[in-house]
Ligand SMILES: Nc1nc2c(c(=O)[nH]1)N(C=O)[C@@H](CNc1ccc(C(=O)N[C@@H](CCC(=O)O)C(=O)O)cc1)CN2
């Protein structure tokens with residue numbers, strides 16, 4: 001039942017995405033690019049970002065990936081593996097790509113890294129059809145990012161625990177009320193931060209995205225208007 005609700009919702013929002021005027025899509029993609037660069041570059045620590053090679057009607061990430069690379073940031077993109085797992089590989093302009101064996105998308109050819117590589121990633125840009133202000137997102141329906149985020153958060157909380165046990169600062173869980181912070185002053189401090197990248201109309205009020213047990217919330221969302229953070233990490 002819930003699966004049907006999710007599927008209907010996905011179909012609806014996919015159609016809305018395809019109906020976006022191409023000029024609007026291009027303008028929002030350009031604003032997303034500058035918003036992400038303006039926020040990230042002054043805060044970069046490891047200078048490593050995980051993103052995606054966009055396809056179809058997604059926000060276009062081409063200019064963003066190139067600008068990050070030009071700024072000396074290592075860009076990682078996902079590789080779809082069997083059993084709905086993701087691995088990660090480095091992207092650079094002109095990298096050789098090959099068709100995935102499990103999804104209808106092209107992916108770079110190169111060394112494949114596991115979730116451990118995220119220990120030195122600052123920011124994970126997560127694809128989504130829609131996201132609500134609890135941080136719940138709807139993706140392509142493969143469950144790839146749900147599985148990946150679960151593994152990432154296990155790793156992240158293990159490292160928070162090891163830091164807090166030596167510094168006695170507090171840790172908490174995502175899920176408090178959202179704050180829209182165009183200057184992103186109150187971004188949570190856990191690393192890497194997970195941020196859904198969506199068009200303006202795809203950022204919704206809490207409870208609007210149907211969820212199921214495996215869904216993992218993201219820390220924030222970014223649209224052409226700026227970043228929104230969903231709570232403390
Ligand atoms: N840019 C990008 N890369 C990504 C994802 C994503 O959402 N966006 N993924 C996130 O998990 C993974 C790939 N997941 C995918 C899962 C299913 C389909 C797929 O079957 N697409 C069909 C059907 C689309 C439709 O019904 O309209 C297609 O494109 O023909 C594609 C990618 C990893 N890489």
Ligand SMILES: Nc1ncnc2c1ncn2[C@@H]1O[C@H](COP(=O)(O)OP(=O)(O)OP(=O)(O)O)[C@@H](O)[C@H]1O
Pocket residue numbers: 006127137138139140141142143144145146147150212214215
């Ligand atoms: N950690 C998990 N373990 C087992 N099954 C999972 C897990 N996460 C998701 N699934 C299953 O994967 C399927 C797709 O999940 P869902 O509809 O939430 O995908 P999605 O979030 O839209 O896709 P994606 O994460 O790839 O962007 C569902 O049947 C879901 O139950």
